[in-house]
Amino acid sequence: MNNHLANLFSDYQSNDFYCELFGNSQRGLRPDTQAIIERLSTLDPERLRQRAQDAERELYNLGITFTVYTQRDVIDRILPFDVLPRVIDTADWKRIESGVIQRVSAINHFLQDIYHEGRILKDAIVPNELILENPNFRPEMRDLQVPHGTYVHVSGIDIVRGEDGKFRVLEDNVRTPSGVSYVVENRHLMQRAFPDLMEGTGIEPVSNYGQKLHEALIEVAPAQVLDPRVVLLSPGSYNSAYFEHIFLAREMGVPLVEGRDLIVEDSRVFMKTIKGLIPVDVIYRRLNDDFLDPQVFNSTSLLGCAGLMDAYAKGNVTLANAVGTGVADDKAVYAYMPRIIRYYLDEEPILDNVETHICREAEGLQYTLNHLEELVVKPVGEAGGYGITVGPKASQEELESCRASLLENPANYISQPMINLSVCPTLAEDGIMPRHVDLRPFAVTGKETWVLPGGLTRVALRPGSIIVNSSQGGGSKDTWVLRSSRG
Amino acid sequence: MTALLSRHAACIYWMGRYIERAENLARILDVNETYSRDSRGGQNWRSIVELYNDKNQFDELYEDYDDKNVLSFYVLDSRNPSSLVSAVQTARENARTLRPLISTEMWVHMNVFSNWIRGTREEDLKEGRLSRLCMQVRQECQAHTGITEGTFYRDESWYFYQLGRMIERADQTTRLLDVKYHMLLPSLHDVGSALDVSQWNALLRSAAGYHAFRRVYPTGFAVPNVVAFLLFNDSFPRSVHASIGQFESQLTDLRQKFQLMGGADALGELYDVRTVLSESSVDAIMTRGLHEFLDWTQQRIISVGDKLSADFFS
Structure with missing residues (x-):
């Protein structure tokens, strides 16, 4: 088994991050993904790259694009697609x-x-x-x-x-x-590119x-x-x-x-x-x-x-x-x-929030001001990542401006610790590398709620980046929910 | 069953028109380079600008009517809404709106076509290469219509697609005849000369009608025969009469099959044109003035389009 691993993932290191395929730091922590790992391991990196290029060209020809407007041009861009799937086990x-x-x-x-x-x-x-x-x-x-x-x-x-x-x-x-x-089209793409x-x-x-x-x-x-x-x-x-x-x-x-x-x-x-x-x-x-x-x-x-x-x-x-x-x-x-x-x-949340400090509450504001350089401060009204101050990456000047805004209108802000997002093995220029991912599952509700198995896995393609937005170098992956072996 | 949105009907009609327009333009540019030389032996590029009534717009953007300028204007220039690049882009924008209706294969081809033509550069227009470019445009347009024929679901939108193509084709053929005939007038004394023959040859070839013409008229290039062939011949798919006849039968089928009230005015107008086309002799038309006749026909075609639009697209 380890001979196989020597192929595709031999140089792969997820460091301290949680890896969606291998689990925490050491390999083999996720028994449910073992079969998939073995299968992926047999892929030749060059052939993988070739198929990845074919897949991206297909996306472009199919017009599976989002549109970017500049002063003089309308540009159709594809959402970059990474061929190594993100795997979610049944549990x-x-x-x-x-x-x-x-x-x-x-x-x-x-x-x-x-x-x-x-x-x-x-x-x-x-x-x-x-x-x-x-x-x-x-x-x-x-x-x-x-x-x-x-x-x-x-x-x-x-x-x-x-x-x-x-x-x-x-x-x-x-x-x-x-x-x-993208969830559905990514799957179609994978089925055509990697039927085997x-x-x-x-x-x-x-x-x-x-x-x-x-x-x-x-x-x-x-x-x-x-x-x-x-x-x-x-x-x-x-x-x-x-x-x-x-x-x-x-x-x-x-x-x-x-x-x-x-x-x-x-x-x-x-x-x-x-x-x-x-x-x-x-x-x-x-x-x-x-x-x-x-x-x-x-x-x-x-x-x-x-x-x-x-x-x-x-x-x-x-x-x-x-x-x-x-x-x-x-x-x-x-x-x-x-x-x-x-x-x-009258239930406990099954999925927790990310720890959040509500600055309209005195306690939350105090904590935020005291730990500004560790926290991500977000304005509450904005969408799409605007107006966010990422403490660990901000300059002294930015921190001070953030502090001033917080004091002026605390109710407009929340703060959260910086999260070290989990990673997935991703095809990069210099081989298979860990890249940070998130997940957006989609739920449909009529009389009752149904959740599409998996969802959109967005991946930050730049090394070390945790920004998965398509406008900032993000791409996506096919998301595989493994079917329960117990039926 | 859900009826076709008026806006989508308009989009598919115009998609058909723009592809047909691009195909005709490519034919004309190609043939002009190969066959059309004026009495001084130079290629007459001005005639193409006249053919499309684009003189004003051309003069605003360019100075001389040389091959470089005219070809830039008609192939690459996105400021000209009828250039090959613009026509294909417009067709593609329509296709984009129509994505929920058209087949994936139509869409993929349209993307490949438009991505390719957007990559065209000045050097592709140079002598020797233009012909290859025009041939590829023609073939891509034909690939488009072939893919459409083979994959497009036959609901109302199919009929609007056909209507767009047929009305554009009828219009293009009248323009082609008009300008060539016009261009020849100053040199009527050349009738039957080598130059004259090559002009009419070019005209027929640009409509892909040379061989078909030969089957009907095995010898000679009598002007009235060429005119009659392009106007009246019922078996030649690019003749005005055949295109209008196709339009008429498609519109009739559309109304019957989907029980639509609209389209009656357009049919009435068409009936007039077709009656005139069926009952006129080419000699009578040429005596009264071919240009006037073509002009009248074009006006009627425009009016048919307006009536169709009023009934279905608004």
């Missing part, structure tokens, strides 16, 4: 899956509550002003009933694993999370995502509709995630519409077709709240459809996700998520 997956289901359930309870009685606020589990003054709290949603109490139909919960091998939630994404198309590698390995399939999503969306259609018509609402072909919108519309077999294709008459939504106007019952929208309806939100938006909120409020159309879910994935609210889970479900 780890069970934990992630049940943890995600628990979290989504708590979030839906929370949204139902804050848009109705507001018990959690009255009980002072979560500060009143944190919710009611939150820019993503939508008063329009007050007392509005959504089918099955499902506000969040599609969610992506970002999970990281630290040196201790424990999974923790880093961030909840419950507005319009993207990336699921995958055969008989017992990996959970991912290709039924579109079908599951479609079923869930039909479940949440307005009750009075017999044969619900679902559409996917996209901001259009200039959106950087347009490929994903196409992918999902096609997988579900539903029309991919833009705001200009829709019209509201008598509080009902229709789409304009060559046959005239056809009613629409469920809209999977990949458009932020702000742009949905110029009559209610951003009045200059051309991306949405005037009158949509009126039709929604009258229960004539279902929006997925519901309006106003952004209040639940706010970074400040995230800090309260363990308490939110206990409050509604």
